[in-house]
């Protein structure tokens with residue numbers, strides 16, 4: 001196939017089988033074949049993907065080359081995800097994701113964001129270019 005879509009392909013697998021599956025996928029994504037990986041596992045994304053798209057509450061909040069996003073995240077949600085990894089101390093993001101039927105009026109992350117400003121609760125931030133091949137949806141970069 002020209003495109004492979006893998007939705008949480010290693011979820012629930014033990015470490016050994018997971019590594020086998022990841023290598024198998026990597027082996028199959030050659031030439032002009034494209035992989036769309038849907039995952040909560042940043043390690044898996046880092047291993048398989050050249051470009052990362054971070055989503056929160058149904059919308060894209062940050063995109064860019066995988067290595068750059070993971071080493072220098074811009075969006076507070078991306079920063080929170082990285083801080084919640086075991087290697088970073090398992091710091092949780094306070095609160096829970098909003099229900100799709102009652103999304104906040106402004107930024108969808110505003111109720112959980114430690115950097116939220118007054119404006120964030122009223123206006124919905126657009127995606128903004130923030131350098132080489134990177135975009136973020138956050139008023140901190142206006």
Ligand code: SF4
Nearest residue numbers: 107110113120138139
């Ligand atoms: S727009 Fe405001 S609330 Fe939303 S992520 Fe940026 S700082 Fe936080």
